[in-house]
Amino acid sequence: MNAPAYxxxxxxxxxxxxxxxxILKAIAIPGYQVPFAxxxxxxPYGWGTGGVQVTAAILGPDxxxxxxxxxxxxxxxAISIRKFFAKTAGVATTTATENATVIQTRHRIPETALGPxxxxxxxxxxxxxxxxLEPRETETRRMHALxxxxxxxxxxxxxxxxxxxxxxxxxxxxxxxGRYVMDPSPTPKFDNPKMDNCPALQLFGAGREKRIYAIPPxxxxxxxxxxxxxFEPYRxxxxxxxxxxxxxxxxxxxxxxxxxxxxxCSDTDFCEERQTxxxxxSLSAAPYKEKAHG
Amino acid sequence: MxxxxxxxxxxxxxxxxxGKSYGRIAACRDVSFALYPGEVLAIVGESGSxxxxxxxLLSGQLAASSGCVSYRMRDGVTRDLATLGEAERRFLFRTDxxxxxxxxxxxLRMAVSAGANVGExxxxxxxxxxxxxxxxxxxxxxxxxxxxxxxxxxxxxxxxGMRQRLQIARNLVTEPRLVFMDEPTGGLDVSVQARxxxxxxxxxxxxxxxxxxVTHDLAVARLLSHRVMVMKGGRVIETGLTDQVxxxxxxxxxxxxxxxxxPP
Ligand SMILES: Nc1ncnc2c1ncn2[C@@H]1O[C@H](COP(=O)(O)OP(=O)(O)O)[C@@H](O)[C@H]1O
Ligand SMILES: [Mg+2]
Ligand SMILES: [Zn+2]
Numbered sequence: 233m234n235a236p237a238y239x240x241x242x243x244x245x246x247x248x249x250x251x252x253x254x255i256l257k258a259i260a261i262p263g264y265q266v267p268f269a270x271x272x273x274x275x276p277y278g279w280g281t282g283g284v285q286v287t288a289a290i291l292g293p294d295x296x297x298x299x300x301x302x303x304x305x306x307x308x309x310a311i312s313i314r315k316f317f318a319k320t321a322g323v324a325t326t327t328a329t330e331n332a333t334v335i336q337t338r339h340r341i342p343e344t345a346l347g348p349x350x351x352x353x354x355x356x357x358x359x360x361x362x363x364x365l366e367p368r369e370t371e372t373r374r375m376h377a378l379x380x381x382x383x384x385x386x387x388x389x390x391x392x393x394x395x396x397x398x399x400x401x402x403x404x405x406x407x408x409x410g411r412y413v414m415d416p417s418p419t420p421k422f423d424n425p426k427m428d429n430c431p432a433l434q435l436f437g438a439g440r441e442k443r444i445y446a447i448p449p450x451x452x453x454x455x456x457x458x459x460x461x462x463f464e465p466y467r468x469x470x471x472x473x474x475x476x477x478x479x480x481x482x483x484x485x486x487x488x489x490x491x492x493x494x495x496x497c498s499d500t501d502f503c504e505e506r507q508t509x510x511x512x513x514s515l516s517a518a519p520y521k522e523k524a525h526g
Numbered sequence: 527m528x529x530x531x532x533x534x535x536x537x538x539x540x541x542x543x544x545g546k547s548y549g550r551i552a553a554c555r556d557v558s559f560a561l562y563p564g565e566v567l568a569i570v571g572e573s574g575s576x577x578x579x580x581x582x583l584l585s586g587q588l589a590a591s592s593g594c595v596s597y598r599m600r601d602g603v604t605r606d607l608a609t610l611g612e613a614e615r616r617f618l619f620r621t622d623x624x625x626x627x628x629x630x631x632x633x634l635r636m637a638v639s640a641g642a643n644v645g646e647x648x649x650x651x652x653x654x655x656x657x658x659x660x661x662x663x664x665x666x667x668x669x670x671x672x673x674x675x676x677x678x679x680x681x682x683x684x685x686x687g688m689r690q691r692l693q694i695a696r697n698l699v700t701e702p703r704l705v706f707m708d709e710p711t712g713g714l715d716v717s718v719q720a721r722x723x724x725x726x727x728x729x730x731x732x733x734x735x736x737x738x739x740v741t742h743d744l745a746v747a748r749l750l751s752h753r754v755m756v757m758k759g760g761r762v763i764e765t766g767l768t769d770q771v772x773x774x775x776x777x778x779x780x781x782x783x784x785x786x787x788x789p790p
Contacts, residue, residue, distance in 0.1 A: 365635065378613045382650030386635075389642045389649065392656050393678050458656040 241288040241321040247271055251289035251444070255435060258446035263408030264376070265359050270442040275316075279309055280338055280355030282437030284316070286444060287336045287353050290435070291317065296324045298332035303340040303481070303498035310338075327501050339402075341423040343480045343502040346432035348449060354417045356438035359445065361405045361415040381413045384456055392461055401466060407454045408447055421455065422465045422481045428453040470495040473513040475506035536598060538563050538704060538736050539584065543593035546579050553579040555760045556593070563703060564734040568747035568768065570783065571757035577740040578708060580757070584738060585625060585706045586615055600703075620647050624697030624705035628712045630689035633696070634681045640667060640692055641677040647700045666695040670725060687718035691725065698729065707739040711746055723749050744784060748772055756780050 239245060247269075254268035273281040291297070299314040301307040305327040313336060314325045326332050329344040338355040346352060362372040365383050375383065384405050391399045404421035408414050416427060417436060427434060427447060434447040447453060455463040468482045473494040480502060482495040494515070497503035537560035544557040554576040561567055569577045582588035584595055586607040598604045600622055610618070619625070627633040634643055644663040645653075653659050664674050670691040681689050690710060697705060710726070711719040727750055730737055741747055747754050747768060754771045756764040756779070764777045775781045 365638070374612075378616065380616065380650065382646055385649040385654070386638060386642045386646050389645055389656060389659065390639060393639055393641055393660075459654050460657050 238320055240293075241291045241317065242274075243271065243285065243288045248289045251285055254444045255286065255289065255446065258435070258444050259433070259448050261412070262448055262451050263406075263412030263414040263445060265443040265445045267442055268444050270439050273439070275312070277440040278357070280313060280336070280437075281439030282441075282444070283336050283338070283353050283355035283439075284313060284437075285439060286435050286437035287313075287317065287334060288321075290351060290353075291321050291323060291334060293321070293323065295333045296326050296331055298326050298329065298335045298501075299337075300335065300340060300342070300499075300501075301338045303342075303483070304500045306500065328505070329501055339418050339420075340481070340498060341419060341426045343477075343497070343499045344505075346426075346430060348431040350432040352430075352432050352434045354419075354434065354436045356415070356417040356436045356443070357440070358403075359415055359436065359438040359441050359443040361403075361413055376412060379411065381407075381456075384413055385458070388456060388458065388461075392458070398457065398461055398463070404463075405456050407456060409451050410454075413456070414445060414447075420466070420481055421463070422467050424453070424455045424463070425465055468495050471513060472497045472503060472506075473515055475503045475511045476513045477503070477506060477511070537561060538565075538598050539738075540596045540604075541584060541593070542596070544580070544583055544590055544595065545592040546583055546588065547591045552760045554583060557755075557762050558593075559755065559762075559765070561704075561736055561738065563736055565753065566730060566735075566737040566739065566751045568751035568754045569738065569740045569757060570742065570744060570747050570754055572783070573742065575757040576760040577742075577757055579760075581706055581708055581738065581740050585619075585623065586610070597704075620650050621700050622702050622704065624694075624702045626690075626693055626697060626705060626707040626710045628709040630681065630686070630693045633693040634689065636682050637680055639678045639680055640672065640684075643681065643692060643696050644699050647696065651700065662699060663695075666699050667692075669698075669729070670695045671721075685718075686714055687722060690714065690722055694726070694729070698733065698735075701733070702735070704736045704738070707737060709741055709743075710739065711741070711743065719746075726750060744772060756783070 251268060254266045258266045271285060273284050275281060297314065297317050299310045301310040304310060317323055318325050329342040333349060334351050334353065336353040360372055362375055362383055365387060366372050388398050402418045402420055403415050404424055406414055406416055406424060416424060429450055431449050433449050436445045457463040468484060470482065471478050472480060472482060474496050477497055480497045480499060483498045484493055484495055486493045539561045541557055541559050544554060546554040557580060569580060571577055583590050595607045596604050597607055641660055641663040644666050645659040648659050648662060664677060667674050667677055672688055672691055681692055684692060711722055714722065723746060739750060751768045754768045755762045758779050764771060764780050772784055775784050
């Protein structure tokens with residue numbers, strides 16, 4: 233067999249060192265966006281090139297990698313990233329959250345509580361939480377530097393004025409370690425509480441925008457809100473139709489064109505483990521119809 | 527009892543030999559004056575005379591080439607603006623100061639609701655109760671004669687006069703002691719101008735605001751200001767009580783200004 237034409241985990245050692253320096257700086261300043269020289273990866277932006285570079289920089293030969301996309305291990309995106317590292321780094325891969333040492337994710341945090349020996353790597357499309365109201369990069373940087381975050385509450389105010397409640401459901405802004413306001417990437421706000429005081433290291437990579445940021449283990453992460461409109465993690469008010477879980481984040485699946493739908497765990501590994509352990513939902517195959525109210 | 531009197535006896539802002547050059551152009555030279563709490567000062571002069579430059583120097587947005595500006599902060603301590611850190615200067619700007627731009631689009635967030643435009647400064651200083659922020663914003667909309675039913679509309683959908691009144695509410699919500707205004711009635715129809723001036727005059731008196739207003743319109747100066755400074759070529763060439771300067775100008779340049787603008 234010939235030696236592969238690429239370095240371990242695809243990136244050359246110099247690039248990995250550069251990324252590791254950015255990661256170390258990010259860990260030292262929780263929630264602060266560290267610029268880094270993002271490299272071209274053999275996949276398009278939007279496929280998690282930022283997360284892939286972070287994963288490549290931290291992966292060692294003994295690591296066990298899990299990749300999820302919207303909670304699922306089996307989407308094209310998740311499979312191709314998993315295969316990419318199996319091939320370029322020869323690392324073991326898994327779908328079981330508790331067996332993984334590195335978990336790269338797009339849009340979810342696993343339901344199974346993470347431990348101190350794990351690293352969660354988020355794929356981030358837009359790292360700047362202030363961007364939607366303040367397009368000038370020079371100004372948003374100054375706002376972060378001076379901790380001027382009134383604008384974040386302007387966004388939440390607008391939500392309440394328009395919808396009667398804080399309608400922001402994804403990428404819900406958080407304050408990290410009492411200092412920097414951070415975009416948690418488009419995870420559902422249901423996952424926000426999992427970021428707080430988490431034993432695992434959380435790393436965020438934005439490829440196109442060339443930013444890395446981090447939440448070190450056991451760091452305070454607070455979701456922004458108003459006294460009279462406190463933060464509430466949202467989930468559909470139903471048990472999982474497959475495993476009966478009452479506390480997992482659910483995907484709504486439309487099953488026919490007559491309003492039939494079912495709610496199932498978005499975290500497929502979590503759901504399957506529960507079913508294997510003997511938990512059942514209201515149905516396993518037939519579509520679930522929500523009972524009419526009253 | 528004696529303290530408020532004493533406070534009013536001390537100037538709020540002092541300009542000392544202020545100057546600004548752009549290469550060989552002296553946009554502003556050797557300007558000195560003191561502004562007292564509740565006092566309205568108009569800066570008048572033809573286009574290019576240095577009014578906007580002076581306003582930017584006074585509000586710390588532009589670094590002076592010579593001289594200095596000092597301001598008596600809310601804690602009573604007088605500070606040289608040049609020695610304020612950026613965080614302090616920005617804090618001053620959204621609490622104890624207001625700045626009303628000629629173009630409301632520069633002073634407002636056009637895509638954000640009127641309520642949030644007014645509430646932003648409150649949120650910036652840590653207000654964290656939606657209901658109270660909204661109530662305060664409603665109050666201010668009323669005070670500037672904007673129908674409270676429009677609170678959730680963006681200023682994009684407002685008329686020019688409403689936008690300008692909204693900009694004023696957005697500035698006054700933190701009860702600043704000093705407001706800078708650069709041609710606040712410029713670009714508005716005459717009848718809209720009249721209404722705005724009337725509103726400004728009442729608010730300034732009620733709130734005991736100090737105002738430094740730049741205008742090329744002497745009618746605006748006459749209606750709003752206690753004192754006038756006339757600028758020409760970057761210098762203050764005449765200064766005094768508004769009625770005195772406008773009714774009995776000493777300088778030929780001021781006489782020209784007065785005669786060309788005020789109807790005989
Ligand atoms: N940024 C600048 N660079 C060079 N010259 C300037 C600049 N700003 C103003 N000036 C010049 O300074 C003078 C005063 O300008 P300005 O303060 O805008 O006057 P006004 O507001 O009274 O019309 C003018 O000659 C103008 O051309
Ligand atoms: Mg001007
Ligand atoms: Zn399930």
